[in-house]
Amino acid sequence: MNLIFLGPPGAGKGTIAVKVKEAFGIPHISTGDLFRQHIREESELGMQVKQILARGDLVPDEVTIEMVRQRLQDGDTENGYILDGFPRTIGQAETLEGFSKISGVLNFELSRESIIRRLSGRRVAKESGRVYHLDFNPPRVPGRCDETGEPLIQRPDDQPEAITKRLEVYDEQTAPLIDFYKGRELLISVDAEPAPDRVFTDVENILKDI
Ligand code: AP5
Numbered sequence: 001m002n003l004i005f006l007g008p009p010g011a012g013k014g015t016i017a018v019k020v021k022e023a024f025g026i027p028h029i030s031t032g033d034l035f036r037q038h039i040r041e042e043s044e045l046g047m048q049v050k051q052i053l054a055r056g057d058l059v060p061d062e063v064t065i066e067m068v069r070q071r072l073q074d075g076d077t078e079n080g081y082i083l084d085g086f087p088r089t090i091g092q093a094e095t096l097e098g099f100s101k102i103s104g105v106l107n108f109e110l111s112r113e114s115i116i117r118r119l120s121g122r123r124v125a126k127e128s129g130r131v132y133h134l135d136f137n138p139p140r141v142p143g144r145c146d147e148t149g150e151p152l153i154q155r156p157d158d159q160p161e162a163i164t165k166r167l168e169v170y171d172e173q174t175a176p177l178i179d180f181y182k183g184r185e186l187l188i189s190v191d192a193e194p195a196p197d198r199v200f201t202d203v204e205n206i207l208k209d210i
Pocket of ligand 1: 007010011031035053057086118122161165196
């Protein structure tokens with residue numbers, strides 16, 4: 001089961017991907033998480049993409065595609081995977097077709113108002129990247145990760161200016177993928193407005209038919 005989770009920033013793709021990973025035993029491959037890991041490790045790639053992520057722009061296709069191509073060669077993808085945040089351009093989607101066969105594309109749909117509320121209130125654990133929300137999923141101790149106690153921070157690209165930029169980039173470069181995958185009869189809509197458990201139940205039901 002090779003899945004793509006498509007949708008605007010903050011739609012809850014990562015939150016649901018973590019649950020699907022646990023329930024179905026397939027890896028969650030988030031290009032955003034991979035880039036952030038490189039940034040934390042101060043690798044060459046991390047230094048190259050740090051400012052791009054902070055601004056809310058897209059990393060060039062050739063860099064992103066090569067990172068995903070390599071990741072999909074790991075043994076843990078044998079029974080499937082969830083691609084979260086990839087592809088994000090038509091060029092990425094066309095190239096992906098050359099090296100992997102996709103079973104379904106789940107398109108997470110959410111109003112702009114909800115997107116902005118989710119992104120503005122998101123807090124993440126500094127090292128592990130575990131995701132919280134000030135209103136919808138607050139930590140037990142304010143400002144601290146429940147699992148590790150490490151500090152919670154706001155992602156640089158969750159600042160208002162970067163949010164505006166990410167939404168523009170989504171409209172221009174990623175939203176066209178909806179028609180691209182409709183044309184291939186792979187697109188399945190997910191109502192991302194309800195609480196995470198409800199969204200997950202809907203996704204579980206969808207995945208039974210894939
Ligand atoms: P990436 O990390 O992929 O960012 P994104 O797509 O903007 O997605 P987010 O992580 O913001 O949101 P999400 O949908 O996963 O929501 P989440 O579950 O966290 O990419 C970051 C950057 O990397 C890009 O801007 C780009 O620079 C670069 N990049 C990545 N991929 C690339 C590519 N393919 N090509 C080029 N560049 C690339 O939820 C959000 C918040 O809402 C959380 O606080 C959560 O607790 C809360 N929440 C979630 N679900 C619910 C719910 N149902 N109800 C209430 N609250 C909820």
